[in-house]
Amino acid sequence: MATHEACSAARVSAVDRFGAASVGVQRNGGSTLRLQKLKRLRGSRKGVALEKRRAQWWGAMACGKDGEQDPRIGGIAASIRVVPDFPKKGIMFQDITTLLLDPKAFKNTVDLFVERYIGKDVSVVAGIEARGFIFGPPIALAIGAKFVPLRKPRKLPGEVISEKYVLEYGTDCLEMHVGAVQSGDRALVVDDLIATGGTLCAAMNLLERAGAEVIECACVIELPELKFMIIEFAA
Numbered sequence: 001m002a003t004h005e006a007c008s009a010a011r012v013s014a015v016d017r018f019g020a021a022s023v024g025v026q027r028n029g030g031s032t033l034r035l036q037k038l039k040r041l042r043g044s045r046k047g048v049a050l051e052k053r054r055a056q057w058w059g060a061m062a063c064g065k066d067g068e069q070d071p072r073i074g075g076i077a078a079s080i081r082v083v084p085d086f087p088k089k090g091i092m093f094q095d096i097t098t099l100l101l102d103p104k105a106f107k108n109t110v111d112l113f114v115e116r117y118i119g120k121d122v123s124v125v126a127g128i129e130a131r132g133f134i135f136g137p138p139i140a141l142a143i144g145a146k147f148v149p150l151r152k153p154r155k156l157p158g159e160v161i162s163e164k165y166v167l168e169y170g171t172d173c174l175e176m177h178v179g180a181v182q183s184g185d186r187a188l189v190v191d192d193l194i195a196t197g198g199t200l201c202a203a204m205n206l207l208e209r210a211g212a213e214v215i216e217c218a219c220v221i222e223l224p225e226l227k228f229m230i231i232e233f234a235a
């Protein structure tokens with residue numbers, strides 16, 4: 001199992017290696033669903049100023065040719081409840097259970113991802129426990145990919161590989177069954193939310209260690225105010 005330090009370095013290198021993308025509701029006071037691409041970080045990981053690293057990230061609105069935002073986005077954003085001070089003081093918890101109570105918003109969310117990934121030769125959708133297990137399977141079924149659960153420690157019965165990572169409110173670890181993913185698999189990582197990006201990077205590391213190529217990471221919600229945290233780990 002990776003140490004905390006090794007894990008931080010590994011996840012930075014994972015972001016370094018490819019442009020992870022999320023389609024998400026941006027939760028910085030606005031409610032735009034956007035396509036966010038975490039651009040390849042160029043140059044040395046050490047000694048690069050925080051602002052320079054931040055400038056290397058870019059976001060593109062999930063919009064049509066005419067620049068219009070997808071009309072489904074507002075409804076999806078409105079269906080997500082924000083709970084202050086959960087699970088501890090200072091955290092604005094993005095609660096997707098209210099999205100799940102709204103069949104139209106839930107379907108629109110899945111459809112947006114399916115429209116993006118259908119025909120892209122994705123062979124595996126890897127869902128992150130717990131909320132990636134809600135959005136991942138319907139996307140996998142619709143695009144004809146296998147679904148692989150990335151689970152919290154000691155939940156999987158078979159032989160596993162593990163990656164530790166740092167959270168907004170603690171540390172955690174993801175595990176994947178050995179053999180679930182093969183060399184040559186083209187993987188999409190699915191979760192509900194990206195905050196620091198630590199969870200996604202741990203997922204990417206697991207998949208890449210198993211020989212898969214991670215095509216993109218798809219999340220419903222983006223917390224841009226926390227993005228800098230991963231850059232701090234990178235410095």
Ligand SMILES: O=P(O)(O)OC[C@H]1O[C@H](OP(=O)(O)OP(=O)(O)O)[C@H](O)[C@@H]1O
Pocket residue numbers: 128129130131132166167168172191192193194195196197198199200
């Ligand atoms: O970008 P990050 O800072 O890594 O945070 C994002 C992760 O945090 C949440 O899960 P959480 O760890 O709370 O687990 P849960 O879904 O099992 O409650 C969320 O569902 C993401 O998986």
Ligand SMILES: Nc1ncnc2[nH]cnc12
Pocket residue numbers: 091092093094095168193195223
């Ligand atoms: N603010 C937040 N809301 C919901 N899930 C989270 N995971 C990490 N930060 C979160």
